[in-house]
Amino acid sequence: MTTTTSNIAPIAHLRKAAMRPVFEPGKRYWLAVCILAAIVAWGIVAWIIQVHRGLGSAGYNNHAFWAIYIANVVTFVGVSYGGAVVSAILRLTGATWRAPLTRIAEATAVVTVLIGASFIFPHLGRPERFLELIYRPNLSSPIFWDFIAISTYAFASIVFFYLPLLPDLSVGHEQLVDKGRNRLARIYSKMSWKWNGNTRQRKLLNGSIGLIAILIIPLAVSVHSVLSWAFSLTSRPWWHESIWAPYFVVAALYSGIALVILIVALFRKIYHLEDYINERHFVRLGLILVPFGATYLYLTVADFLPGSYVGEHGVVSVFAAVIIGRYALWFWLFVFGGCILPVLIMALPWTRRIGTILIGAALVDASLWLKRIIMVVGPANYGRVSGLFGSYHFTWISISVTLAGVAAIPLLLLLVFRVVPILSITEMEEIVDHETKLLEEKLQSLKDFNHSDQISLGDPSRKIGIREIVHASSSAQLATSTSLEIQAEEI
Amino acid sequence: MLNNEYTRVKISSHRQRQVDSTSDLPARGPLSRRAFLGGIGTLGATTIAATSVIELFAQSAQAQGTASTGTSSLHQWAMVFDLRNCDGCKACTMACQQRHSLTSEQTWIKVYTMQSSAGQTYHMARPCMMCEDPPCMYVCPVGATFRTDEGLVLVDQEACIGCRTCMAACPYEARYFNWTTPPPATKIPGMKQSPEWPVPQIKDTVGKCVWCADRLPHGELPACVAGCPMGVIYIGDLTTDAAINSAGNVVKLSDFLRNNDAYRFQEEYGTNPRVWYIPGHGQDLNNDSASS
Numbered sequence A: 001m002t003t004t005t006s007n008i009a010p011i012a013h014l015r016k017a018a019m020r021p022v023f024e025p026g027k028r029y030w031l032a033v034c035i036l037a038a039i040v041a042w043g044i045v046a047w048i049i050q051v052h053r054g055l056g057s058a059g060y061n062n063h064a065f066w067a068i069y070i071a072n073v074v075t076f077v078g079v080s081y082g083g084a085v086v087s088a089i090l091r092l093t094g095a096t097w098r099a100p101l102t103r104i105a106e107a108t109a110v111v112t113v114l115i116g117a118s119f120i121f122p123h124l125g126r127p128e129r130f131l132e133l134i135y136r137p138n139l140s141s142p143i144f145w146d147f148i149a150i151s152t153y154a155f156a157s158i159v160f161f162y163l164p165l166l167p168d169l170s171v172g173h174e175q176l177v178d179k180g181r182n183r184l185a186r187i188y189s190k191m192s193w194k195w196n197g198n199t200r201q202r203k204l205l206n207g208s209i210g211l212i213a214i215l216i217i218p219l220a221v222s223v224h225s226v227l228s229w230a231f232s233l234t235s236r237p238w239w240h241e242s243i244w245a246p247y248f249v250v251a252a253l254y255s256g257i258a259l260v261i262l263i264v265a266l267f268r269k270i271y272h273l274e275d276y277i278n279e280r281h282f283v284r285l286g287l288i289l290v291p292f293g294a295t296y297l298y299l300t301v302a303d304f305l306p307g308s309y310v311g312e313h314g315v316v317s318v319f320a321a322v323i324i325g326r327y328a329l330w331f332w333l334f335v336f337g338g339c340i341l342p343v344l345i346m347a348l349p350w351t352r353r354i355g356t357i358l359i360g361a362a363l364v365d366a367s368l369w370l371k372r373i374i375m376v377v378g379p380a381n382y383g384r385v386s387g388l389f390g391s392y393h394f395t396w397i398s399i400s401v402t403l404a405g406v407a408a409i410p411l412l413l414l415l416v417f418r419v420v421p422i423l424s425i426t427e428m429e430e431i432v433d434h435e436t437k438l439l440e441e442k443l444q445s446l447k448d449f450n451h452s453d454q455i456s457l458g459d460p461s462r463k464i465g466i467r468e469i470v471h472a473s474s475s476a477q478l479a480t481s482t483s484l485e486i487q488a489e490e491i
Numbered sequence B: 001m002l003n004n005e006y007t008r009v010k011i012s013s014h015r016q017r018q019v020d021s022t023s024d025l026p027a028r029g030p031l032s033r034r035a036f037l038g039g040i041g042t043l044g045a046t047t048i049a050a051t052s053v054i055e056l057f058a059q060s061a062q063a064q065g066t067a068s069t070g071t072s073s074l075h076q077w078a079m080v081f082d083l084r085n086c087d088g089c090k091a092c093t094m095a096c097q098q099r100h101s102l103t104s105e106q107t108w109i110k111v112y113t114m115q116s117s118a119g120q121t122y123h124m125a126r127p128c129m130m131c132e133d134p135p136c137m138y139v140c141p142v143g144a145t146f147r148t149d150e151g152l153v154l155v156d157q158e159a160c161i162g163c164r165t166c167m168a169a170c171p172y173e174a175r176y177f178n179w180t181t182p183p184p185a186t187k188i189p190g191m192k193q194s195p196e197w198p199v200p201q202i203k204d205t206v207g208k209c210v211w212c213a214d215r216l217p218h219g220e221l222p223a224c225v226a227g228c229p230m231g232v233i234y235i236g237d238l239t240t241d242a243a244i245n246s247a248g249n250v251v252k253l254s255d256f257l258r259n260n261d262a263y264r265f266q267e268e269y270g271t272n273p274r275v276w277y278i279p280g281h282g283q284d285l286n287n288d289s290a291s292s
Ligand code: SF4
Pocket: B139, B140, B141, B142, B143, B144, B145, B155, B159, B160, B161, B162, B163, B164, B165, B166, B167, B205, B206
């Protein structure tokens, strides 16, 4: 698909491609923004009506005191982890193929955690008293811990988005000045903190990015654990499970990476980033999904088996309702549609195509939302004195508010990439520079070894030579490097 | 941190003020024979029932406080349900709903029809258990649920943010949310909405049984206690070790519980409820389940 030249050429145009949404987002950009903004606005109207009428208008009742909104909090804050981790772990392990994805992944992390956190507001009966969490907190409450954990994590993910952006802002600044976009140019120069790319600055920046990439991993683990403790610190059957914290963390990673796949595909399509993001990126992200999907399935079995085999009346009743009872349809839909099918799609080589990977990722996110609904509503429905189940129904209000959250993800991302470069320009350039240098060194040593003067990078007549180099090289860096591997594949 | 006029138990100190459970009830400075009989005597002399007896609790508690070994002179309210007499008429529920202007779903005291392991059915009313270790209080993110020095767990609806975490935490399903605008309340002159008198209920906040905390200081019986035609419900005071029902029957609490094999419902949740049940229909203590 990609030729050697077309792989090199876009690197030269990288700066342009990364800034294209800022300068010319295209005709359909406004259309998309308008439609999405209308959905969000409708959701906000629905929420205002809900505040006016009371939480009952969202389908809540005494036997379903927690339901869709807290499930949304868990889902949205959960998917945020994917963006943070794709970026952080791949950065820390030096996986260079990540470079074209990091900006999109990090922005997704920021946007989704903010949306997830805002679902707290429709969840509360008295959102106007929210500030009490700050001025009269009860430190023993897991909800207060949630508040602290989510705000810390949201702040960290913003920093994690912003730091790698610094050098790109100064790159973008030149282009903005060229095109006469002075106002944005001024903001860029303010935000880039006098970045000039000298060695000291680079060292400092790389150090800070490394640090925050490390920090964000335990932070995210803590957020999802604390979120699970909002449930498992109560004595309700199925909520009161020690496995819930790791269960939530794995669910977050699984659904989060799936969302990154979807978002990357979306922006690749609308902003024509095919030159930088290709099928291999999707295949790799898909492969990362496999262990998480399998682990989640495993944890599901581990969660249910002991309590179903022998246990207290309450736990047995709730598990029976989930596995063979009133929630069984949704539960098995999740098991097959959300775990088995997507894992198979990603794992089998012949189904590993962009189209199928996208379907798999969409299935993962939809069914994990469904799973959260079951996890929240099931135990809430169960009356612990009566042993009976209540019921919960969605209403147009709760559905509108939820759809607004879904629409807000692409909307906010479209707006973000209207003002910041969509690709990590500096990071990608650095990687290409670095790898070119590495390759040249290898070539040099091979040349010296072979006394052959004619092998050079990208020389079509000497492709065999390059393949030999790549094969001969034991360097993992080379094997994973974007540009080289593509060359080797073509040969 | 909690700038409320009500005395609240700090979470860190709740264990110190925790009042002993059934097993060591006799150990807690029982009412002296004279004071206790004196109470009964007063009751016999005057025909007004509950009111003055609870006041007597108060007086004798004061006497106790000064005489005995530093036991708190505060009331420590408790409730006993003598299930032998309960016929499930739900008069308690109705009396409560009427007094607090509640909707029909808000069964602050709820009568469950239970199935005993021996196959008999019996009725069991469940008010708020006024747990000594109330999980609802620990999880409340803003301290809107608090515990008074007299062992009453109350909700400040002016502070409640409506997160419903307390509903998740309460093992007894004793909390009821105001999902829509509450029905208009019958106004009682001179009574202002407060945690003790949560009438009318406030929309989008949580409410629950308060044991008629507004009545107790005046020596009046809670609505459910007064409304039970069978005299099933006793309101008592662990400090004075006495309890009374709507029939004016005064009992020595510790003896009453011990001699009748009283138990607390679902004690395994570790919340130390302040409500005892006296079995009478072959109940298997905690293992029975509701049948309706
Ligand atoms: S619903 Fe109100 S009382 Fe209950 S935990 Fe939330 S803030 Fe506290």
